[in-house]
Amino acid sequence: MDFKSSDTVPGPPPEDHLPHTTQAAVKIVIVGGFGVGKTTMVGSVSEIRPLTTEETMTQAGIGVDDNYGSDSKTATTVAMDFGRIRITEQLVLYLFGTPGQERFWFLWNGLFEGALGAVVLLDTRRLEVSFDVIGRLEERGVPFVVAVNSFPDAPRYPIEELRGALDLPVEIPIMECDARRRASSREVLMTLVRFLHSLAMRRAPV
Structure with a gap:
């Protein structure tokens, strides 16, 4: 997905320092396979200039990486993307986008450390890539929601059909984006x- 067509934050560039009203900062990871739009999501929503670690794709990845859609993609994340968004005057989210190519997945363990939750970004043209992604989150006990990224040529399925294909319980939110x-x-x-808050309330002692 072309980052250049992403929305940008209107008005003057925001300051990099945290507002004085901030009371909590939460680490969130955005995960998914190659080319599902993780860098794009971080860049579109971050209030600060996002940090990216994209490198030009080379012939070396042929036969090694999942290069689906690489005819229009010239760079790929090799370490992480980083951004920040203020949800309320008191709450700030730090966003960490993971590399999508499988040979870089060893970096995920470090990115998951301290994460309160995750967004799993899906491309319905390659649902099978999501099985390992979701499995890794479930193994680590990281709560997550699923966002189906809207690509023009991607097939669309009812949410409950996707839930069944991904074998997800009913309480895990799935949405299009x-x-x-x-x-x-x-x-x-x-x-x-909201999902993380509901989990916390459920676990709170009565």
Whole structure:
């Protein structure tokens, strides 16, 4: 997905320092296979200039990486993407986008450390890539929501059909999104925050 077409934060560039009203900062990871839009999502929603670790794709990855859609993609994340968004005056999310190519998945363990939750970004043209991604989150006990990124040529399925294909329990939120659009990406993050809050309330002592 082309990052250049993403929404940008209107107005003057925001300051990098945290607002004085901040009371909590939460680490969130955005995971998914190669080319599902993780860098795009971080870039569209971040209030600071996002940090990316993209490198030009080379012939060396042929036969090694999942290069689906690489005819229009010239760079790939090799370490992480980083951004920040203020959800309320008191709550700030730090966003860490993981590399999608499988040979870089060993970096995920470090990125998961201290993460309160995750967004699993899906491309319905390659649902099978998501099975290992979701499995890794479940193994580590990281709560997550699923966001189906809207690619123009991707097939669309009813949410409950996707839930069955991914073998996800009914309480895990699944929604459609457009990672290029700030409002859409922000709503995904808000859904995750609400989900995490509901889990915390459920676990709280009576």
